Amino acid sequence: MDDQACPRCKTTKYRNPSLKMLVNVCGHTLCENCVDLLFLKGSGSCPECKIPLRRTNFRVQMFEDPMVEKEVNIRKRILRDFNKREEDFATLREYNDYLEEIETIIYNLANNIDVVETNKRIEQYKRDNKEQIAKSKSKLGRSEYELEEMIELERQKEEERRIELVREDAEAKKKKIREKEALIDELTFSDANAKNIVESFASAIQMQKKEVKASLPAARVTQFSTGIKFGNQGNQNYLPMPKIEEGPLYSYTPIWQQIEGPTPPGWRELQSRGYVSHIRNESQAERAGGFKAHVACLRALQEAMAGLYHNPSQRQTEFTTV
Template sequence: MEDQACPRCKTTKYRNPSLKLMVNLCGHTLCESCVDLLFLKGSGSCPECNAALRRTNFRVQLFEDPMVEKEVDIRKRVLRDFNKKEEDFPTLREYNNYLEEIENIIYNLANNIDVIETNKKIEQYKRENKELILKNKSKLSKKEVELEELIELEKQKEKAKVLELAQLDKEIEKNKIREKEALIQELMFSEGNAKSIVKTFASVIQGSKEEKQVAPPVQKVTQFSSGIKFGNQGGNSFLPVPKVEEGPLYSYTEIRQDIEGPAPPDMRELQTRGYLKNVRSENSAERAGGFRANIACLRALQEAMVGLYHNPLDRQNESMMI
């Protein structure tokens, strides 16, 4: 295509990449600039063959060979009038002879062979078959309308399908976001092991039957607003027992508290002696945060009584004696 050039101004595609070659009925090409210059008044003659041409008949060249362009244009013009169908002929042989005659007419016009006689034959055929040509043209127009309707319907279906796929992609993206939010909530508020929660999350999303069989039984289920259920993994929330080489096991040692006052009541005595009568009970939100009224009351009594007999002078005398 880069070797193509305008025969008048010799401009090539290589020198001017935006070069647009145009062709007319005669089959000879001209660039768009030369067409605008030579056919400024609307009509003129071809620089190659001096054929009378009109500016409106020029079109962009689609094929590399201009002769192909010429033949395509001639074929379109001829078939507009030679539009008989196979059912219009009594035998198949007559229909084949008709098709052969059409090809001969196109070949003669494309190669400038007996052009005058060929045009006379075309005009004679048009006069003799005027009604049939109009009838077949109306059939063609109806078929074209139906074809356009089918194409438009197909476009609408394709557009609806694209919108449906786009909506489905949005839903998938929203589900992914909800799944991530649910996983984050589970990791934040659950007491279970993080690896177990992530593994359970993966099994829920993938829906794998094998993973469901391998997964431990869920003892307690938490359902978030997203609708995704995760187990709190209460049975697997314990840390593994440390090995001997990692250090000694932890042993609890009770806290020793020096009391300089009367012994405070224990948890059982708080209820029996009526300490909790004047203490407000905890609500559900406070209970969820770990607050208990009896524990708060016990701590308050311990702090009040642990230093009730404390005398700083005794401590000073003890230090002086030491």
């Protein structure tokens, strides 16, 4: 939007940060100053497409592409009359054809395709469905009115909750002040030990807090569609920790691999027998990633020796000593 410019006066957002672009039903944009100048008498023609326009129909451009603004305006205007619902049709196919017709009309008007014929189709539809359009508009008006009533009721409840929270907060502050004043008076006029007085006041406050917490309603626990609960994690019951005297829950079994060949060397034999003498050492980056040349060498030897004595013609392979 920063490089957007008025097509008439060529003013850009860079030169005038407060530039406000307006758009009309034709989809062509003008800055607010040019609109005030060209449409001083309330009506005029678009500088680009020359169609007659009215000043009252200009609105602030919301989208970067003016064609999107044009399509949105056309869609709103068309859907005010093409307001049938799925239940108004006998089959789903008829409803889909109706939606496809709406999209065709919007596309033609947005792209200036057969505008005259498209407007004739719209007027014919209005004449044929005059009663249905009026009924749907009244139904839509009632739905919007009910929705506004629900929103207003929710707003009133929210305001009442806010006032109640403010009142409770003010009462809590007053109560703290009274408790502090009572403690000061007790310390000033009582002959008892000051430490005992403070401890008794502290224990009384803790008891009041526990009573208030116990009187509060339980936290509402909601759950995902999978049934996993969330919102009250502090009260979840977990499995107890296993006890040592009950025995281990898992016993490790070493991995055993059947080798049909000579026994490969072990990890410590790689260096002593010279297996790694002709292997490139790992770099610092490879070592940081957990790679070592000994690992690659050991795996290569194991794979090379694993099937040396394998005889596919026999079910049992005899192992011999090399």
